[in-house]
Amino acid sequence: MDYLPGFLAAYSILLVAVLSPGPAVAMLLGLGLSRGRGTALIASVGIAAGSSTIAVVTLLGMGLVLQQAAWAITLMRMIGAAYLLWLAIGAFRKALNPPEVTPAEMPPLSAPRAFLTGYLLQVTNPKAIVFWIAIGAVGATNGASASVTLLFLLGAFAISLAGHGFYAIALSAAPVRRAYQRARRGVEVTLGMLFTLFAFKLATSRG
Template identity: 60%
Template sequence: MDMTPFLPAFIAAYAILLVGASSPGPAVAMLLGISLEQGRSAAIIASTGIAIGSATLNVLTLIGVGLILSQIAWAMMVLKLIGAGYLLYLAYGAAKKAINPPAVKVAEVTPESWPRLFLKGYLLQVTNPKAIVFWLAIAAIGATAGGGLPVIALFVAGGFVISFTCHAAWSFFLSAGHFRRLYARARRGIEATLGLFFTFAAFKLATSRT
């Protein structure tokens, strides 16, 4: 199977996913609390649940977008504009945090079994409206357009790896106090960079021809 025609769209979609999964949010707060209260192993189990939830949303949005585009010719442009608008919203939020960075607060947790930790991570992801819209924005790139089941399976697998790696990294690094202090000092620069990236991604998505 020749993946060369799909590489540019794959890279664009994965770049957005990498930045989004690396950005602090409800999942990071939950993982930080779990890693501090129950250890890194527990946080990694929850990270697996988050990654599986992310893959679930990925599949559902790919199926939904495919059905819409098969019925409505102009739907791709509408979807691209919606996706670009959401990326601009993320850029605006990152800019606000760069100007006035909020504190990273630890979510309170109680000791739980590994199945419950997995389920907690999974449900957090699949019920998050922002995560759903985020995946719609990625689907608008059309990374798997024209490809068969192997291309879709490869795209979903890559998305799972990125999501799991990013959230597991948060679990490892933010469980150590000196990493949290380092992140706090660099927060403004990180958020400013995120704002610029999301603005650029929104422009590229809105003006792309595919």
């Protein structure tokens, strides 16, 4: 129980971050509408796994290396921006040539591809790396045993999965699908613009 205050502090920060709309939420919206709830849910597992990967690296001390090495942060930022631009291009292409079938009729992505889509988005996001460095500063697992650290990581994974899973379910609901059918060009253009904005912010951010 000595670690409970640190756990609660770290989890509170994580929960706010997960529920704050960002690139992951925009991606889940696109997948949920065009590929279905199952695909979006699998992608949310990938996002949670990506977050856990960053957490493990940070807790092992690599976060400090990335924090001190400006070139490493810059490299991750450029990779993340390129990936977001790739997602933006895909959204714009859908807006220019929308499929004749409804979103519900489109075949879902394979489970590995959906998982990888979410995973890559998260692990190439330098903001997520900086966030986990900040979480490390809370000291939730300082001096903790391997079992306590594992417990913390499992809790963090559960929070990320629950938050992004909620978005995956909500954004793939039938009313949202019907609204998409009426304005799918506008939705795809908006998603493309959001991904482009996120990519620009990543590429030009100094933090």
